[in-house]
Amino acid sequence: MRILGFIVIGIGLVWAVAALLMDVSVVVNGGYRVNNIGLLATKQNNIIIGGFITLCGLLVAIFGERLKLSYSRIKCPKCAELVSAEAIKCKHCGSDLVPIKPNEPDTQGEVKNSRLDGVNMKYPIILVLVVFAAIITSIVLYRN
Known part of the structure; x- marks a missing residue:
């Protein structure tokens, strides 16, 4: 998972x-260049998206070992x-x-797998991906 995080960091950067x-500038009459507000907004959106992708990659790289499904x-x-x-x-x-099989209760009836082992870390990842998809979709729909 850490390698995936570093790849995502690279893509974001x-x-x-x-x-x-x-x-973001365009040529007008007389050879002058002026800033285009639409291009400035596109540049700003792409910087935000790149930063968000980099942040997601950093989180995956840091917490990559916890994201693995482990016993x-x-x-x-x-x-x-x-x-x-x-x-x-x-x-x-x-x-x-x-040896105890995974998810098998021990003598006190407790299940040995816990949330700290990273088993249920898929839900925060799904949440981050849904938020990311919503941001991208809103930017694309706003532009059209």
Whole structure:
């Protein structure tokens, strides 16, 4: 996921730099150049979109490891260190463990997967994508 974040950051930066290099002036009679308000607005919108894409890529790069669907971690009964729920041997103390299948309740009836493991991180991503799509759609419809 981090690689995807860095790719999105690159796309956003290229978009923003291309918008910054956009020529917003037009030639009028007499060879003078004046700023076109419509081109200025387009440049501003593209800078905002590029910045938003860069921000989304930065968030994915920072929180990329949490966005992966992963299994929960349990404490080793001997050394109390966190190990994978599917582990059969503790990597810290070497004691044998009983592997637990994902989403299987333990002896107290609690499910081992939790929101902190990144399992439900898909909803914020979907929300960000929907907001991004709404912004792009409103800009495109406003221009037409």
